[in-house]
Amino acid sequence: MKNLSFPKRLSFSLQGIGAAWRQEASFRFQSVMALAVVGLLIALRPAPVWWALLLMNTGLVLAAELINTALEQALDHLHPDIHPAIKVSKDCAAGAVLVLSLSSVGTFLAFLWSVFVRTSSPG
Numbered sequence: 701m702k703n704l705s706f707p708k709r710l711s712f713s714l715q716g717i718g719a720a721w722r723q724e725a726s727f728r729f730q731s732v733m734a735l736a737v738v739g740l741l742i743a744l745r746p747a748p749v750w751w752a753l754l755l756m757n758t759g760l761v762l763a764a765e766l767i768n769t770a771l772e773q774a775l776d777h778l779h780p781d782i783h784p785a786i787k788v789s790k791d792c793a794a795g796a797v798l799v800l801s802l803s804s805v806g807t808f809l810a811f812l813w814s815v816f817v818r819t820s821s822p823g
Contacts, residue, residue, distance in 0.1 A: 720769045727765045730801075734758040737808065750811050757804035764800045768793040 720727040737754050771793045775786050 716766065716770070720766050724765065724769050726797075727762070727769065730758075730761055730765055734762060744815055746811065746815060750814070753807050754804075754811060757800070757807045761797065761800045761804050764797045768797050 721731065737758050741751055741754060772790055775789060779786055
């Protein structure tokens with residue numbers, strides 16, 4: 701599987717994203733939220749730094765969700781029974797998604813504050 705062409709590797713990546721879209725409601729929700737953020741960026745046209753911060757955060761959340769899904773799928777396949785160590789692994793991966801999601805919400809709130817509160821304040 702090494703040294704495959706770029707289009708073939710890209711195909712694998714898109715298949716993974718498609719599988720996550722079909723199987724994970726949280727990935728679908730996060731993808732819709734990412735599109736909403738892009739729409740808001742297009743509508744409000746903030747400074748480039750806000751584009752970078754918000755797009756980076758949304759990309760990190762989606763990437764973490766893909767990694768979480770991959771880990772869950774692999775662990776469930778290798779050990780379908782409930783096991784305390786596997787539960788910890790899956791919970792930690794879900795926790796990583798949560799941490800990045802909260803970071804994204806914080807960045808988004810800072811963005812909203814800078815756009816709507818700072819610009820409407822006198823002086």
